[in-house]
Amino acid sequence: MNSRSQVYLIVCIIIIILSLSLLNVFEPLYISVVEEDSVVMLYQLESIAVEALAYGSTKYVMNNTTLNQAFSQYIYNALCVLNHTGIFKGEVNNFSITCHLTIGRSYNVTYVKLYKVTYSFSSLNGTYVVHLDVLNVDRSSIYPVIKIRYYHYSSLTPNTIRTRSIEVMGGMILRDNATIFTITALSKEVIIRDDLGITTFLHID
Amino acid sequence: MRTLEALLIALLVVLSDTYILGYTPYTVLLIPYDIGVGRILAWLDSVGLLKKLIYSERYDELNRILVSLLDRPFSLEIYTVNGTLVFQNGSISKQYRHPIIYVITGVNGSFNPRIIVLRV
Numbered sequence: 001m002n003s004r005s006q007v008y009l010i011v012c013i014i015i016i017i018l019s020l021s022l023l024n025v026f027e028p029l030y031i032s033v034v035e036e037d038s039v040v041m042l043y044q045l046e047s048i049a050v051e052a053l054a055y056g057s058t059k060y061v062m063n064n065t066t067l068n069q070a071f072s073q074y075i076y077n078a079l080c081v082l083n084h085t086g087i088f089k090g091e092v093n094n095f096s097i098t099c100h101l102t103i104g105r106s107y108n109v110t111y112v113k114l115y116k117v118t119y120s121f122s123s124l125n126g127t128y129v130v131h132l133d134v135l136n137v138d139r140s141s142i143y144p145v146i147k148i149r150y151y152h153y154s155s156l157t158p159n160t161i162r163t164r165s166i167e168v169m170g171g172m173i174l175r176d177n178a179t180i181f182t183i184t185a186l187s188k189e190v191i192i193r194d195d196l197g198i199t200t201f202l203h204i205d
Numbered sequence: 206m207r208t209l210e211a212l213l214i215a216l217l218v219v220l221s222d223t224y225i226l227g228y229t230p231y232t233v234l235l236i237p238y239d240i241g242v243g244r245i246l247a248w249l250d251s252v253g254l255l256k257k258l259i260y261s262e263r264y265d266e267l268n269r270i271l272v273s274l275l276d277r278p279f280s281l282e283i284y285t286v287n288g289t290l291v292f293q294n295g296s297i298s299k300q301y302r303h304p305i306i307y308v309i310t311g312v313n314g315s316f317n318p319r320i321i322v323l324r325v
Contacts, residue, residue, distance in 0.1 A: 007211045014215035019222075040307075043247035047256075047309060054314030078310040081286055081318045085306050156251065197313030 041095070041121045044087070046156060048078045049097055049117040049128055054197030056099065057115060057130075061191060061199045067115075071099045095121040107137035109146065112200040127155040132192070132200055135180070143171075144185045144204055150192070151179045164194040245274055246307035246321055259283060259319050260312045264292040271323070280324040291319070 056071030075097055097119040104113030115130040130152050138145040152162035163178040170187040183190060183202070190202040249255040249270070258267040268281060283292040305323040310316060 003207050007207050007214075010208060010211035011214050011218075014211070015218055018215070018219050040244050040247045043244075043251055044307065047250050051310050051312070051314060051316075055311075055316070056314075058314050074310075074314075074316065077316055078308075078318070081310065081320075082308055085308060085320055087306055087308065197315075 038122045038124055041087070042119070042124055042126050042156060044082070045095065045097060045119040045121060046126060046128055046154060048075065048082075049099075049119055050196060050198075052078065052097075053099065053115055053117055053128070053130065054199075057112075058193075058197065058199045060101075061112075061201050067101050068099060095119070104132075104134070106134050107146075108205040109134050109137055110203040110205065115198065115200075125155075127153075129153040130194075130198055130200070134202070137204075146183045146185055146190075146202060146204075147176075148181050148183060148192075148202075149179050150181060150194070152194075152196075164196065166192050166194045168192050245271070246305060246323060250307070250309065255307075255321075256309050256312045259309065259321070260317075264294075268294050275325065277325055282322040282324075284320040284322070286318040286320070 052071050052074035055074040056067050056069075059065040059070035060067040097117065100114070100116045100118075101112065102114035102116070104111055111132060111134055113132055117128045119126055119128075131150070133149040134146060135149055136147040138147075150164065150166060152164055154160075154162065161179065165175075166173065166181065168183055169191040170185065171190045172184045172186065174182045176182055183192075185202070185204055188204045190204070192200045192202065246255060249267075254270065255267070258264070258270075264283065271279060271281060281292070281294045282290060284290055305325070307321045307323070308318060309321070310318045
């Protein structure tokens with residue numbers, strides 16, 4: 001190999017190494033590859049579960065309906081449509097969706113800590129979680145200032161915390177970073193609604 | 206000397222690449238080939254595009270995205286739950302063999318289902 005070829009070889013190697021390291025900068029959006037096609041059904045179920053949670057949580061917070069009742073009502077209607085389209089292909093009994101609610105209490109604030117939906121189809125299953133944490137309450141000013149952490153999580157994209165934008169009723173909100181928000185509570189009951197329509201509340205004692 | 210020359214060329218190439226990447230808006234939509242067309246609608250729904258485009262009636266935009274993602278002819282139909290056709294691109298032809306059906310039930314907790322039929 002002559003010296004000119006050596007130069008080209010070295011250049012190629014350096015460019016390949018640097019290109020590969022540059023590729024890591026990109027964060028690809030992709031859904032996990034599963035051999036079975038029923039993974040589509042998981043996405044379908046998650047889509048329905050999120051809407052049912054939006055409907056159920058809004059009814060629960062605004063109308064005092066039990067979460068499970070409103071959630072189940074939406075799921076029932078949605079599954080009727082799915083069954084009508086023939087998507088289930090006779091496997092209508094092979095799925096399940098359940099919804100859990102956890103109420104948390106810290107710094108004399110009662111709040112919805114967790115909405116957790118678990119769903120399964122065939123041998124596959126998934127979880128969708130709406131997470132709220134009260135990190136700090138500052139009562140030194142006229143109105144209490146509450147620092148919260150709020151995000152969604154789906155087991156279909158396990159390495160990603162899904163950040164959401166939120167708006168509040170009964171207070172003012174500032175976004176500190178992707179998941180941390182500061183709320184100035186103007187009333188004892190603060191209602192939080194995110195861009196997917198999921199509603200939670202904070203009750204200050 | 207030759208090594209120095211090689212390093213200099215590589216540096217120039219990388220710098221020019223970085224400059225181009227830095228000033229060119231880009232979106233990386235990396236879809237594993239194994240997903241196939243069967244999972245395109247599910248994937249679009251998972252990233253929030255499907256509901257956004259359909260409920261704001263931006264069907265042409267959805268059509269354009271599908272054209273860029275699918276490398277083959279397709280037909281897209283969107284129905285309401287009553288079976289009313291709200292969007293269709295082209296005509297249904299016998300060349301489309303695999304209908305893929307995906308349902309979105311609403312947005313922000315509303316119940317207003319749309320049935321999406323993608324034929325490839």
